Amino acid sequence: MTADMDAQTRRVYLVLLLAPLVVLAFVYLYPLSRVLWLSVTVPTPGFGNYERLLTSSAIQGVIWTTVRICVLTTMLALVIGYAIAYAAVHLRGWRGELLLFFVLLSFWLSVLIRAFAWLTLLQSRGVINTWLMDFGLIDAPLALIRNEFGVVLGMVHYMIPYAALPLFANMRGIDPRLVPAARGLGAGPVQSFLKVYLPMSLPGLISAGILTFIFSLGFYVTPALLGGGKTLMISEYIAVQINDTLNWGLGSMLATTLLLSIFALLAVMSIFVDLRKVFGVK
């Protein structure tokens, strides 16, 4: 009797699940597969577009720039996010909550508004440079923006919440008595952090790292606004191929490559961490 009920309930669940799956397949997976299909059919059938990954110095340059900036962004966001999460977990009462509130506040701000805010602050007649010059600390304005430095700065700023929040969730699960216990057993502050706390927060670091890196790969607006036109990342390059040069085969090839790289990255990471946990399914 109960087994029957279970089977019936399962059927109901399956039907309920089917509806969104059909919608998703129709409006998302099908068009997506059509786009990906272009990469092996346009302009001629075959893997000619993919060959250019190996032969075109322009494409390799764009990919290298993208990877370099994303790795740098991820590392910096993790370091800062770690510090914020650590403080938020260990501050008592409202202080920790206030800290998290500020992290969330920047999380809610549009990427455009943030980019323009950085422009206002950092351009050669911006707030920071004017202030530094008024105090006689520098003679000529520093090039803080419209270069790769500006791009990384803007991206790290955007990515800090993505790094800090998973780390915060992870650190809350670490028993706060462990570090004092290590200290009591004679470990110094650095040693007890490195040997006890850091290993326990490693799953949080890895999941925050994956999230940050994957999000960074798709950045478009921030490099375009803060890079002074000289930092060309892969999303912008794809947009040019689709809209401007009408080189759809090349554009969709790069899109496919980006998508597959992310899947590959997740596959490798799944060896080390439980991905369902990373994305909050579990």
Added chain:
Amino acid sequence: MDNRATQTFQDDCLELLRQQTEGRRVNRRAFLSTLAALGVSPALFRLTPAHAQAKEIVVVNWGGDAVTAMTAAWAVPFNKNAGFKAVIDGSGPSSAKIKAMVDSGKVTWDVVDRNLIAALELGRQNLLEKIDYSIVDKSKVRPEHAGEWGLGSYIYSNVLAYQTDAFGGRTPKTWADFYNTKDFPGKRTMRKHIDGQLETALLADGVAPDKLYPLDVKRALDKIKSIKKDVIFWATGAESQQVFRDREVVMGSVFNTRALVAKRESNGKVDFHYNQASAWVGAWLTPRGNPAGKEVFKFMAATQDPASQVELFKLLGNGPVNPAAAAMVPADMKTLDPGSPENYAMQIPADPEWYAANSATVLNQYLEAIS
């Protein structure tokens, strides 16, 4: 604006007009009363589907306030006489849309606002009607603006703009000065797109204006790379104006329309000239099998009226393509008109043939060189 990589000149004009309208420089009330006289509201225009009704000529441009501007300058006067009524539609006539429309045999557009490069690219794929020069008057445009599939509709330029107080009284007069970072120190701005940019490098490098095309791409890119560290590349017209406003740059290679607004808002601290500028032309094209048939050429012919082109110049900053219009431009605007005989003679017309053949490849090379 949602696509920064591919903002066209037309997109930029709309944005510019929108800003000015909000700043009350353009008389919005005049627009609205014209439209009221026509019995429609601007909002209605934008929602009108692009289906050609009986006795209608559907003119498609890039939307927004260019709909109202072209309606005021061109559609309203045309509709007073003709049996067919011109309706301006802002759907954005991209090449992909035109191709899809003609291929499917369901053409709903009659005239589209593009340029002579698109005329060649699409015309050679048999997607366009040929311009009927028995109706359109070839003598009302310069020879280079009368294409087989495209008719010049307005002129815009890529000019040298500069801060007048940045070089101790001297001003950059040529592209050679633009590339001379020793005597004219400071940051410059150039467009993150090839249109009109490679020309600056070659002219600076001593190539004679009449020997410019076909462009020597390698030589141009080498020259641009030599000053790259001093260049900020702009993607949208608004950005090119902003870097002047913030005094991030001392000079720039920008649209004449943006240079003009920068000059006005800075009270002349920013100035520009047409010497060695690259002259571009917007053009009317007709998709093959358009619903209104030959009637479209009557509309094109009507837009050749010099007074209406001066009207558009006042509204959008796009220069009249008809040389006869120059005399009707108000005295205080004459030096600013890219289509005036004096200014046009100083410029080098961009070669649509070269761009149609090389644009896609060279754009990627350019992006590689500057990044």
